[in-house]
Amino acid sequence: MQHPNHRIRLVRWARRAAAACAVTLLTTTAATAAPTQAHTPRPATTAGFVNASSVPKSELQELNHPVPFAVYRRSHGKQTRHGHTVRRAPADEQSDLRQQCEKQAAAAKTQAGWIKSRFESCQKRPYDLILRDKNGTEAIGRLWFDMWTLGFSYDGSRRVDYVASVENIRVQTAGTEDATKWSVGQFFRNDIDASSSDANPQITAPSTVRRDELLGVWNDKPAWTLTYTSPDLGAQFNNGNQQKVAATVFMDLGVSSPSVSPYSEVDAYHSGVRFDYAGRVAGKFKGTVFTGARVELVMSRKDSEVKESALHIYDALKRPERTFPSFAGKTVPGEKEPLHRLIDQDKQDANRTKSIKECKKVWGDYSGSGLECDEYPFASTKEGSTKGDNRYSVRLITGTDNHAGGQRIDAMCTANRVLDGDPFYVKITD
Structure with missing residues (x-):
């Protein structure tokens, strides 16, 4: 279940870490399923940890020699506080995703x-944070x-796993400041979007949703x-309840030193998920599933099984003037504007009926020719021919190609758990 006392616990944590100093926390309104704004770095005159980007370069010159925490710790004594036991996910679950994530650095560092x-x-x-003294006048670390944060959802289970970590810790201190006393905290919470869920949506959160540890514990x-x-x-x-639960999992971040106010960042990470039992x-x-994923139907004009279907879609997207119905300024969705899956069989049949009527209007009676009326956007989408805006195309293609194209659509939808109304895009390759 959701943990409504999360924010209260975060504030209490901050007060303890700040000791007798004033506590400055970033506050937000109550969490919703929509992403909140990212943390805005505090001015360089603030005491405590601040984003290095807010500190003059002249100050950074003296603190520009990172030392791996394990090396630093050997010369500053060992930790006296031990963290709770955490389960480390098997490496083979993570290795491929981590390697791919490294190559997607720009996207990977977003919320x-x-x-x-x-x-x-x-x-x-x-993260690159500068620690300023209690007066906010001197950089001391x-x-x-x-x-x-690695996320894994599952086709076949109402479950999602997150493997969170703090790694590659490096420090530098000045004067008497001791980095072995610095802490990093990760605080998870979740929120349900009832408007996008079925009746009585619920989530069961893990028993431990917060981890506030000294750097040495994170390092180990x-x-x-x-x-x-x-x-x-x-x-x-079958009773109309797909048990859909649309939710967002958030993580807030905190960094502290005993002598100054802590650094806090609300919504350092968020993840949109949907649970279902749609049948x-x-x-x-x-x-x-992760709802933020871009789902694409990819077809090739060189694929012998669907080359006619692929060419038809390509023309509709790239050269709509070659398609029917024909009118000036015609555009067809699917490439930049998503299509949306349509499950209702009666509405699908209505799309096909209208499309066949258009085919006969253009090419006459084609019965017995082995050709069939191919339509794009597909009859199984809400953008089909009956939508009323004429932003569709029909073309006669061979029946085997038409059937193979339909199978590709079904396979894409089931592979990605595309439910009624879910968006997806179409990409045609050479």
């Missing part, structure tokens, strides 16, 4: 991270680290795993 697919996502955010045990699930009531889809229409009867 939502890089969403590889409906079932894999990752964030890698590099610098902290570098990478924050990773960098990763921990959180599992979110949604209650499974069994098959209800056969989704492929596996139940599952969980």
Whole structure:
């Protein structure tokens, strides 16, 4: 279930870390499923940790020699505080995704991270923080680290896992400041979008949703795993209940030193997920997906099975003047504007009926020719021919090609758990 006391705990944590100093926290309104704004670095005159980008370059020159934390710790004594035991996910679950994430650095460092697919996502955010003294007048330390969050959802299970970690910790201090006393905290929370969910949506959060540790503990045990699930009531889809639960999982970040106010960042990471039990229409009867993934139907004009279908779609998207119905300024969605899946069989049949009528209007009676009326956008989309804007195209193609194209659409929808109304795009390659 959601943890409404999360923010209260975060404030209490900050007060303890600041000791007798004033506490400055970034506050937000109550979390919603929509992403909140990223943290804005505080001015360089603020005491505590601040983003290095807000500090004059002249000050950074003296704190520009990062030392791996393990090396630093050997010369400053060992940690006296031990963290809780965390489960480290098997390396083979993460290695491929981490390697791919490294190559998507620009997307990976955003709040939502890089969403590889409906079932894999990752964030890698590099942090560079300057610690200023209690008067906010002098830089007395610098902290570098990478924050990773790997996400895994499942086709066949109402579950999503997040492997969070703080890695590659490097420090530099000045004067008597001791980086072995610095802490990093990760605080997870979740919110449900009831308007996009079915009745009585619920999420079961993991028993541990916060980890506030000294740098040495993170250095020794960098990763921990959180599992979110949604209650499974069994098959209800025949009664119109697909048990959809649309939610956002957030992570807030805190960094502290005992002598100054902590650094806090609300919504350092967020992840949109959807649990469902939609039945056969989704492929596996139940599952969980990352809703921010871009779903694409990819077809090639060189693929012998669907080359006619692919050419028709290509012309509709790139050369609509070659398609019917014909009118000036015609555009067809699917490339930049998404299509949306349509499940209702009666509405699909209505799309096909109108499209066939248009084919006969252009080419006459084609019965017995082995040709069929191909339509794009597909009859199984809400942008089909009956939408009323005439932004569609019909063309006669061979029946085998037409059937193969339909199979590709179905396979794409089930592979990605595309439900009624879900958006997807179409990409035609050479």
